[in-house]
Amino acid sequence: GENVEQHPSTLSVQEGDSAVIKCTYSDSASNYFPWYKQELGKRPQLIIDIRSNVGEKKDQRIAVTLNKTAKHFSLHITETQPEDSAVYFCAASIKDGNQFYFGTGTSLTVIP
Amino acid sequence: DAGVIQSPRHEVTEMGQEVTLRCKPISGHNSLFWYRQTMMRGLELLIYFNNNVPIDDSGMPEDRFSAKMPNASFSTLKIQPSEPRDSAVYFCASGGLAGRAQYFGPGTRLLVL
Numbered sequence: 212g213e214n215v216e217q218h219p220s221t222l223s224v225q226e227g228d229s230a231v232i233k234c235t236y237s238d239s240a241s242n243y244f245p246w247y248k249q250e251l252g253k254r255p256q257l258i259i260d261i262r263s264n265v266g267e268k269k270d271q272r273i274a275v276t277l278n279k280t281a282k283h284f285s286l287h288i289t290e291t292q293p294e295d296s297a298v299y300f301c302a303a304s305i306k307d308g309n310q311f312y313f314g315t316g317t318s319l320t321v322i323p
Numbered sequence: 324d325a326g327v328i329q330s331p332r333h334e335v336t337e338m339g340q341e342v343t344l345r346c347k348p349i350s351g352h353n354s355l356f357w358y359r360q361t362m363m364r365g366l367e368l369l370i371y372f373n374n375n376v377p378i379d380d381s382g383m384p385e386d387r388f389s390a391k392m393p394n395a396s397f398s399t400l401k402i403q404p405s406e407p408r409d410s411a412v413y414f415c416a417s418g419g420l421a422g423r424a425q426y427f428g429p430g431t432r433l434l435v436l
Contacts, residue, residue, distance in 0.1 A: 243422040252415060255366070256425040262422070300366065304422055305360050309354045309373060311425060 213238040215303050217314025224291050225322050232317045232320070234301035235283040243304040244284045246275060250297045258299075259286070291321045325349075327428035329415050329436055335434045341403040344431045348417030356425060357400050358414040359391055366414075381405045431435065 214237040224230045234244075242263035247255035261268045261275045261284065266274050272291075277284040288295055298318050302311040328347040336342055348355045356371040370380040372392045380390070387406070392398040402409055412432050418425040 245424055254429050257424045257426065260424060285426075306422065308422075309356075309418060310368065310371060310379060311356075313368075315365050 213241055213303055213305055213312040215229060215301060215312045215314045217301050217317060219317060220315065221318045221320075223320045226293060228291055229294070230288045230291050230319055230321075232286045232301070232319070233283060234285070234303075234314050236303040236312070237282065238303070238305055238320060239279075239282065240305045241282075241303040241312075242306045244275070244277060245302050245304075246286050247300040247302070248297045249316075251269055255300060280286075288319075291319075293321050293323050295319060296321045302303065326424055327415055327417050329428035329431050331431060332429060333432045335381075335435075335436065336405055337436050338406055339404045340435075341401065342405045342409075342433060342435075344400040344413050344415075345351060346398045346400070346403070346415030346428060348398070348415070349426060350396070352417035352419050352426075353391060353395070354418040354425075355398050356416040356418070357398070358416065358427075359411045360430075361411045369400070402433075405433075407435045409433060410435050 217234045245260035248258045249255040259273050259275050261277050272289045274287040298316045300316050302315040330345045353374050357369040359367045369382045370390045375392045390400045412430045414430045415428045416425040
């Protein structure tokens with residue numbers, strides 16, 4: 212099955228700086244890559260996703276890039292704010308499959 | 324849309340007791356997933372259903388765990404008998420077509436004493 216690795220496991224940045232979280236996947240048949248944000252005590256919430264026919268997608272301060280050849284994708288958060296502090300999970304889904312394979316999460320702390 | 328609904332939100336029980344967790348998926352979604360989250364093991368997929376049919380239950384820890392989906396709007400996850408190591412947050416999520424987002428419910432925080 213698919214194996215998703217996520218780095219780093221923890222990340223601290225100063226407010227206003229950028230944060231980058233990277234994930235790799237193993238199955239070239241994966242074609243859908245969502246990112247979830249989970250605040251302390253809350254549910255994981257979808258913040259952005261990308262499909263394999265697209266190399267980059269942006270939504271305000273958040274962007275995701277995908278390199279199908281290298282089988283990795285990244286989350287970029289610019290102009291970070293304290294409310295961006297949370298655990299972020301990447302995931303991959305194989306074509307025609309419903310199951311998500313989640314990374315192990317990155318705990319992001321934005322220091323005011 | 325009310326989103327995914329889970330009940331109870333918190334459950335405290337004693338070892339050996341039966342625990343039943345409930346989930347109502349988003350209307351129109353045909354896939355339902357049960358996850359367990361702990362600090363040690365992260366987010367684990369326990370089982371998922373497509374059109375009310377269990378597709379993959381390889382993540383179910385052992386025979387003490389069982390899940391059902393009698394119709395498109397309701398699913399249960401049962402633990403019998405419960406053990407302290409079952410203490411975790413249990414999330415239900417629902418999704419539409421393959422390759423589409425999953426949406427998580429608020430979770431059930433289970434503590435087994």
